[in-house]
Each structure stands twice: as structure tokens, then as C-alpha cells.
Amino acid sequence: MSYGPPQGQGQPQWGGYPPAGQGYGSPYPQQGPPQHVGYPPHQGGYPPQQGGYSAPPQHFGGPPPPAGYGGPPVLPPGQHPVGGPPPQHGGFPPQQYGPPPLPSPGYDPRAQAHGDASADADALRAAMKGFGTDEKALIRILSKPDPLQISLLRNTYNQRHRRDLERDIKSETSGYFRDALVALVRGPLLDDVHNVHEAIKGLGTKESMLNDVLLGRSNADMRAIKQAYQQTFQRSLEADVKGDLSMKTETLFSMVMAATRNEESTPVILAELDRDCSDLHRAMGGQIGTDQITVCSILSNRSDGQIRAINQHWQQKYHGSLEKTIDSEFSGHMKDALLLIVRRASDRIMSDAVQLEDAMAGLGTKDVLLVQRVVRVHWDRAHLDQVKRAYTHRYKKDLIQRVKGEIHNNKHYEGLMVACLS
Structure with missing residues (x-):
């Protein structure tokens, strides 16, 4: 059965799976460059070039960037933006210029993919039913959906087979392979929520994990994370993080979680x-x-x-x-x-490339961070392509080959990471 976008919604889909008319549809029209999951789009980028690529163009000090790049205009001294006073300083609420942006794909529970995911849901059940597990099928099916498609697939599986997809995967797989599959099935929002909880539970704080999830987020995404955390754990994210950090660092994260950043439209x-x-x-x-x-x-x-x-x-x-x-x-x-x-x-693109290398550099692989960072970056295929180019530019090696060489002793874990990055 073919399952495409709903009637009247033939716009491009988020992500690259499946082609239009052959998979889950997307409920929103695309406007401008694709959104980066979990953070505002970065200006410029890393287009492929012979012999490498240049750094992203910088717009400060010159004319404003072209429309759609997401960067704020630069106004000369003494000139205020039309429609409001200049942005506030410090901890004061920021001025809003225009309507606030929507959450990133996968961070708005109201957004739903349209179509029929029953074939993939049935294939997942077949891969885990009976004796043995078809790990290759799990990799093939779960590594490609975008944030809305994975939600549709998970809900279809749960309703169609009266089972819980996340629970079935946990019972049929193990190790970092299992952790990565679970992260994919949860989708970006719920995976962020569980990662924050994991970062602060028990003795000590997993600081890198906490930083990865909470820093540099848009206001809309931060509010979504706080609401989903409350619904999942019946506790306040702010209260849990506050109880786990020292005084000055606690103050920084309280400011971050307040979700009062100036929006990207602020000049x-x-x-x-x-x-x-x-x-x-x-x-x-x-x-x-x-x-x-x-x-x-x-x-x-x-x-x-x-x-x-x-x-x-x-x-x-x-x-x-x-x-x-x-x-x-x-x-x-x-x-x-x-x-x-x-x-x-x-430079969000280069920052993500460096973080991926940091998870593999030194003695031993930081597998927990590697799983989270690969899964997080894979949700936006356009951004992923830029990260791979930035990685090659900085480290003079291919990201996928680097990952394969680091975790080659676990073929299913390696296969899933490679599939997410491909």
C-alpha cells in the first residue's frame, strides 16, 4: 500500500525517508532552509567543493544576510528596530519581534505525520517475533524516519500489535545497540527528556549529557522539553536540575531553562x-x-x-x-x-562535528555520548550532511569511517551508527 502526504499537502518532507508519495507525509509546508532539530538554523553552511570547503560566511559588520538564513539584521548605532525598543539586557525578558518561531520538528506534540506506517510496523514485529531477532531489519527500518515519521511508526506499532515498541526492543536487544534503537524510537523530544533525567539521577551529574540537551536551545524547544519532562516524571525539570548543581552553575542553568532568550529575529x-x-x-x-x-x-x-x-x-x-x-x-x-x-x-555545524570526535578521542570510546550525539544529529539530514563535511575539513578523515574504526568490534551497534550517519 502506498502512503503519501494527505490530500492538498504535497510539500517536501522533513528528512529523507521515504520519497514523497511512498511514505509518511509531513503536516507542515517547508519555508526557507530546512530546520535544524533542537536549535535554530545556522547561517551559511559548508557546501561541497573541490579540495574542501570554506568556513560559513560571517555577516556581522556588513549587510544583513539574505532572507531565510535565520540571522538577525544589524542596525547602526542609535537606530531602533521598527515595532519595538532595543533588546533588554541581562535577565530581563527579551523583546519579541514578530511571532515566536515554532518548535523544531519532533518537539510539538500537536504535529503529526500523515500516511500509513503499517507495513514498517509489521516488519518490526516480524523482526522480533519468535526465535531470534533480525537486527538488520531493525537497523534498516528505524534509522531512516524523521522526527514525525518515527512518532507515527511507534504509535502504529503499539496500536496495531497491542504492544509497546520501546519495551519490545529493550527485551530483544542489548548494549549500546539497544540504547541507540531506544533513542530512535523515542524521538528527539522524549529522548532529550530521558537523557536529562539520566544525567542528574543518582550520585554526581553527567555534565556533558546535561550540556548537550539544554544549552543553545530555542525558547520553543526548551519549553517543550520542560513540559514533556513534567509529564513523564511528574517533577519539575528546573527543580531536579537545581538540586543537582553547585550554586553558580545552578544559576546559569536556571537562566538557560527560563527560556527567555532573544529570538533569532531580534536585531x-x-x-x-x-x-x-x-x-x-x-x-x-x-x-x-x-x-x-x-x-x-x-x-x-x-x-x-x-x-x-x-x-x-x-x-x-x-x-x-x-x-x-x-x-x-x-x-x-x-x-x-x-x-x-x-x-x-x-558555528553549530562545526560544534557538532567536534563533539562527535570528542566522544571517540582518547583512550576508550564514550559510547553513551556517541550514541546520543549520532542520533541527535541524524534527525536533520541537511544538517547531518554539513556536519560530515565539517568533520572532514577539520580532521582530514571521513566521519563514517572514523565511527566504524572506533566500534568495529560490535557489528550491530556499528551498523546502526553507520546507518544513522549515511
Whole structure:
């Protein structure tokens, strides 16, 4: 049976599976470049070129980027945006310019894929029914759906076979192969929720996992995560995270989880930009110590576009690197969190490439992080392609071959990771 988009909705689908008219449809029309799951789209990109590719174009200091790139316009000193005053500083609520953006694909429970997923649901049941498990079928079927399609497939399986797909996978598979399959079946929102819970439960905090999920998120996605966490665990995300962190780091994450960042439509006003850089410089250049609250307040409340502009303006004004200053003034979890905020805003594509390598570098593989980072990046195929090019550019090797060489001793785990990255 063919299962395509609903009548009157022949627009492109999120993700690359299956082709239009042969799979699950998408309920929303595509406008502009594809959205990146879990964060605003990055400006520019890494188009394939002979011999490599160039870094993403920078727009601060020149004309605004073309429409659809997601970057804020840059206004000269003294000029306020039409329709409202300049953005607020510190912990004050940001001004809104235009309607707030929708959550990323998979983060809005109201969004549903249309079509018929019964054939894939039946194939999944057949792969796990009876003696033995057809791991190749599980890999083939579960590695390709986009965020809305995986929700339709999971619901179809549960209703059609009166079983629970996640529970069946847990009972039929094991190890990191099982963990990756479960992450795929949950979809990006529920997987984020479970990863945050895993990061803070028990003794100690799994800081990298917490950073991966919560930092650099859009307001809409952060609100979705908080609501889904409450519904899943009947507890407040803010309260659970607060009880697991030290005082200053707790303050940073409280600001992050407040979901009051300036939206990406908020203009970059040069006078405000210069003031942010001056405030950051005073906060990190004093003789008596670092004003951590000022640094956290600015970086947690500015949009990605504004942080990109701050990063570049800092370089021009102080002839040094903002990242190096943060690295020298902070330590531990606070330093790692602030650096990730800046890196994700400045170049999300390269940041994701570096994080994938970090999960494999050194003695032993950080498999928990590798699974989460591969699954997270695979939800947006356009973004994934850019990450693979960025990885090759930085490390002079192919990402898929790197992953295969790192986990070659587990063929099903390796096969699933490769399928997610292909």
C-alpha cells in the first residue's frame, strides 16, 4: 500500500525517508532552509567543493544576510528596530519581534505525520517475533524516519500489535545497540527528556549529557522539553536540575531553562553589542575576580545571532579570543557550559562535528555520548550532511569511517551508527 502526504499537502518532507508519495507525509509546508532539530538554523553552511570547503560566511559588520538564513539584521548605532525598543539586557525578558518561531520538528506534540506506517510496523514485529531477532531489519527500518515519521511508526506499532515498541526492543536487544534503537524510537523530544533525567539521577551529574540537551536551545524547544519532562516524571525539570548543581552553575542553568532568550529575529544593534562586549570584558578582566553572573546572564539571554556578533566584535575590539578568555577565567562545568554556548551559536555545524570526535578521542570510546550525539544529529539530514563535511575539513578523515574504526568490534551497534550517519 502506498502512503503519501494527505490530500492538498504535497510539500517536501522533513528528512529523507521515504520519497514523497511512498511514505509518511509531513503536516507542515517547508519555508526557507530546512530546520535544524533542537536549535535554530545556522547561517551559511559548508557546501561541497573541490579540495574542501570554506568556513560559513560571517555577516556581522556588513549587510544583513539574505532572507531565510535565520540571522538577525544589524542596525547602526542609535537606530531602533521598527515595532519595538532595543533588546533588554541581562535577565530581563527579551523583546519579541514578530511571532515566536515554532518548535523544531519532533518537539510539538500537536504535529503529526500523515500516511500509513503499517507495513514498517509489521516488519518490526516480524523482526522480533519468535526465535531470534533480525537486527538488520531493525537497523534498516528505524534509522531512516524523521522526527514525525518515527512518532507515527511507534504509535502504529503499539496500536496495531497491542504492544509497546520501546519495551519490545529493550527485551530483544542489548548494549549500546539497544540504547541507540531506544533513542530512535523515542524521538528527539522524549529522548532529550530521558537523557536529562539520566544525567542528574543518582550520585554526581553527567555534565556533558546535561550540556548537550539544554544549552543553545530555542525558547520553543526548551519549553517543550520542560513540559514533556513534567509529564513523564511528574517533577519539575528546573527543580531536579537545581538540586543537582553547585550554586553558580545552578544559576546559569536556571537562566538557560527560563527560556527567555532573544529570538533569532531580534536585531543586532551595534550600540547594544558594544555594551555587551564591554560588560563581558569588565566581568572577566577585573583584578578581584570574575563576575560570573554577568557573563552567564548575557550569554544565556542573547540569541545565537547576537552571540555570533559578540564573538566577532570581541575579536575586533580586544584583539583576542572570547573563548580563550572564558577558558582562562572559568573552570569545571561552568567553563564547559559557557564555551559550548558560544561555540554552538558561532558555528553549530562545526560544534557538532567536534563533539562527535570528542566522544571517540582518547583512550576508550564514550559510547553513551556517541550514541546520543549520532542520533541527535541524524534527525536533520541537511544538517547531518554539513556536519560530515565539517568533520572532514577539520580532521582530514571521513566521519563514517572514523565511527566504524572506533566500534568495529560490535557489528550491530556499528551498523546502526553507520546507518544513522549515511
